[in-house]
Amino acid sequence: xxxxxxxxxxxxxxxxxxxxxxxxxxxxxxxxxxxxxxxxxxxxxxxxxxxxxxxxxxxxxxxxxxxxxxxxxxxxxxxxxxxxxxxxxxxxxxxxxxxxxxxxxxxxxxxxxxxxxxxxxxxxxxxxxxxxxx
Numbered sequence: 540x541x542x543x544x545x546x547x548x549x550x551x552x553x554x555x556x557x558x559x560x561x562x563x564x565x566x567x568x569x570x571x572x573x574x575x576x577x578x579x580x581x582x583x584x585x586x587x588x589x590x591x592x593x594x595x596x597x598x599x600x601x602x603x604x605x606x607x608x609x610x611x612x613x614x615x616x617x618x619x620x621x622x623x624x625x626x627x628x629x630x631x632x633x634x635x636x637x638x639x640x641x642x643x644x645x646x647x648x649x650x651x652x653x654x655x656x657x658x659x660x661x662x663x664x665x666x667x668x669x670x671x672x673x
Contacts, residue, residue, distance in 0.1 A: 542583055543592040546609065548656050551577065551597040553630060557654050558595050560629040564621035565613055565662055567593075604657035613664040616648045622662035623650035630655040646671075 548554035555577055559569060562579045571578030575597050581590035593611075613619045616637075623637050635651030649663040 541591060542588070543594065544609065545576075545594040545596050546607075546654075546658055547596050547598040547602055548654070548658070549598055549602045550655070551575070551595070553655050554595050557626060557629045557631055560625035561611075561622050561631070561652070561660070561662070562593075564625040565611055565618050567611070602656045602658075604653070604659065606659075608659045608661065610649075610661040610663050613648075613662040615666065616664050616668060619648055619650050619662045619664050623652065626652040626654075626660075631660075634659055635661075 551574070555572075558577060558579065562569065567579045569577060569579055570581070577595045579593045579595075582592045583590050611622075613622060620637050623633075627633060631652040631654055633651075634653050635649070637650040638648065640647040640649055644665070646665055646667045647663065648668075649661050651659060651661045653659055
């Protein structure tokens with residue numbers, strides 16, 4: 540559904556440490572870096588629209604993280620674990636440890652973090668654990 544999205548932050552240098560770490564854990568490359576923004580993922584092109592792009596942008600004023608939430612696809616459960624650990628190690632705060640959320644569906648495996656500005660971010664894998672017989 541989403542083609543691209545921007546998250547605003549109060550301190551781009553501080554946010555870069557966090558987002559570089561969590562996006563690397565999700566295997567999403569950093570593709571743009573300037574004094575105003577950092578970009579991750581791939582932008583869509585004519586005839587090739589299966590991508591998503593994330594911009595982390597320096598805010599022009601105070602950041603108010605008011606119930607905003609972004610969920611990023613994780614390729615597997617190991618990436619969800621890596622996302623959570625990387626975020627905690629780089630200035631994020633726990634907002635829900637890695638684990639199943641069966642109230643969404645039986646294989647919904649996710650972790651939640653607050654970035655250094657309080658923006659709520661999630662990594663989610665919808666695939667069954669390869670060792671799970673269900």
